[in-house]
Amino acid sequence: MDEKRIAPRIRALKAGRIVYNNGFSTLDCMVRNISETGAKLAADNLGLVPDAFDLQIDGQQRRHCEVRWRKLKEIGVHFVE
Template sequence: IILPDGGALDCIIRNVSDSGCLIKIENAGALPDRISVRIDLDKAARPVEIIWRSTTLAGAMFIREPS
């Protein structure tokens, strides 16, 4: 996870689809509404919007860049 201030957090990314992913992280409730995730280290980070949270999980929707 890459935070808006440039900081980074380790997490586990699961259930990746064309529209979003599931993030497993301690204290998921403290995540800001918009972050970026890097799913593959050799690819660019993708911006996401957190659409739901629980204690250790967050559902994220990929933000589509205008073409």
């Protein structure tokens, strides 16, 4: 399989929070890997997450994300500047 990522991802195990609905809805998640351009997130009920949202990672600035792929308990996101 050819690698299609712009930047290499680094394994991670960080707590994150998916924020959507103008900040009125949140979902806790785990950041499983991360790069300058995106991340893989894991959580239950990811089917409820919209195609675009903000991601808050422990102690870091919020990043706006767009979903690139979905599985039952994982999603891959691209950071949008």
